[in-house]
Amino acid sequence: MTDATATHHHDDHTPSIWDWKRWVYSTNHKDIGTMYLIFAIIAGVIGGAMSGLIRWELAEPGLQVFTGQDTGWGAIFGNEHNYNVITTMHGLIMIFFMVMPAMIGGFGNWFVPLMIGAPDMAFPRMNNISFWLLPFSFALILISMFVPGVGGDNGFGGGWVMYPPLSTTGHNGPAFDLVIFALHIAGVSSILGAINFITTIFNMRAPGMTLHKMPLFVWSILVTVFLLLLAVPVLAGALTMLITDRNFGTTFFDPAGGGDPVMYQHLFWFFGHPEVYILILPGFGMISHIVSTFSRKPVFGYLGMAYAMVAIGFIGFIVWAHHMYTVGLNVNLKAYFVAATMIIAVPTGIKIFSWIATMWGGSISFRTPMLYAIGFIFLFTVGGVTGVVLANAGIDQSLHDTYYVVAHFHYVLSLGAVFSIFAGFYYWFEKIFGVKYSSLLARIQFWLFFVGANVIFFPQHFLGLAGMPRRYVDYADGHAFWNMVSSFGYLIMAAGMIVFFVLLIDAALRRRPAEANPWGEGATTLEWTLSSPPPFHQFNELPKIK
């Protein structure tokens, strides 16, 4: 796939980065991708600070932070309701404003056109509105924390799942209406982005690049955006019903009027389960490229890898009620969802083993992205096997809504998705920014993250088995020790985050010029045939793929 024709340079058209019109009016996929990445970093810092408040509160039994007491400086963080607000916002921000913008908006925008040899996205102006909807959506959801939620307390504290009646009669203030509008706007942004990617990938591949020659990252984005296109409208519908239940007297989810709160859960999880695959699939794509590049070997079982992602995407739509084993489902229905859920382990296993087989017989160099990729493979496995445990409805009666679940989904997201984002970030850093980063600082950050994240989340398995329910501002004294350990882990990971910002500043100040291809012969996709950073407009003559 490497045979790109020489690119013509049009750098003379590149506007200054200080020209605000370049960003606000941008129709350039690379500029929009950069804005998405910066947006994701900002949202990630806010969401990460919120998890700091959570770990601070849970470090010891009793109320530390959300005491509702005037500490002399006023009740800074408020009461137990505000704790629920913080956990809710942490989840929504990390999902909708950190992982999705980074993976799909950031890396997807940057590298889907480059990898398929296209000059830009199919609908550049739609790309612009996709991005610019997000800051407004983010603003709405942040503002919601400061307007009345329930009683005299501000913000929406009903969890990221937003179950009624807690989100309808349980939160009578306008805060949750703002959350709904924020998610509607974020949903519009996602759907527009999805349409754009589908059109781009189907119509703008360079001559000779058949679907079966397409890089795996593009495959992963293609599957992801199909999931978005099919899942997000269901969430939008459920949220719209919440709006009318709250404000216009309908009773979709109110048993007093013939509705059913469980119907919301079905709708939400019909969106919610594909959503968690939306969060991880682009990571699968990136990890495949990174493992292949640094093993100097082609991806093992390319077609199996591509169709494993398609299979995961498809199965993702038929397993939603495994989030609802405790609502009182019919036992045969539960048996079906147990079986369907466990099947996901098969294509996931194919991917894990294919990555290892890609390394097998390779000539591996342990550069920073490869460290993250290897860390990802192991930690995603750990998160995956606890998923197999949770898939069983019988044992889920013990583990549902405990910290076991929290540990499970943070292993696949905080240690899976986030590690793959950092792997991709360091893999493409030079390509995106045109400067090198300090490999030493990046390695320090990796080890702080690897140790810190495991210290945070591994003990949570024990807490969950012992029965500690999630979303608890205070717990039984018997859960104290592992909570303390978990909170220490946060400090380690926070130190890693500080190193990350030192790395960014260091790279910006030293400005060591990037190479077009710093990774050598293992890096075979089209973006490495271009300069770093690539010209403002690339592939004016389409590359030919053999």
Next chain:
Amino acid sequence: MRFPAALGAIGALFFTLTAAATAMPAQSYPIDGQLGLPPSATPVMDLVHDFHNILLPIIIAISLLVLGLLAWVMVRYNKKANPTPSKTSHNTLVEVIWTAAPILILVIIAIPSFRLLYFQDVIPEADFTIKTTGNQWNWTYEYPDHGDFQYVANMIADEDVASWPIEAHRNLTTDLPMVVPVGATVRMEVTASDVIHNWAMPAFGIKMDAIPGRLNETWFRVDEPGVFYGQCSELCGLRHAFMPIEVHVVPQDVFDAWIEAANEDPYEAPRVLYAHYDALRGETRVASAQ
């Protein structure tokens, strides 16, 4: 810092039942540093334990297999050890194996999983029914088969824990426990009055959503007397963490006496329990308290 306490608990791995004093019934609550599931009190939880004992070795073995393979390729196929990479990208045999082997493991898991699921979910003929209703933020208990009395159980305040008539635990003890006799098969009806709650009892292997407009049912049978604690397990607002569940399993005669007292005034009925525990201790604290 709670390291000493935790180290002690690690030493007593999985032993989370502690009998306070001498002849007192066992209390079941989380122990600091605990690593595993709570000890079982019901036939359902017995099966949960059995099933987890099957699952845990499997998932540890899979994780170690992946870790071992990664370690092997990192040692054997790093740049120094293997300067020229192979170009192998297909091997039909291993691809078939790593597709078929997981399916086989899943089938092995599925058999005990379905056995547990159907045992848990199909309710046997019950001796009697208790109905509980989740409210923000307490539980209402009704005994329709024993005179249809009802009462509301609230968490006790932190400052009352030390002076509570029986061994009490912060965030776990309620002012009015639910009471059942030893060996009875109890059918629990679970619903809610405002938002969704969840009636969870870890030692019983029970977690059942309490949903307004729905009546969920589950069951349990406890064969040894004891005091069991659980906590609301579905986010329900401000005081979600502070609406615990406390179940006392007592001998039939104590249960009968409690029922009689509860039909008079359920809010005074716990005296029967305290008297029973005091008798076990050979004390008469109730009399002196009066």
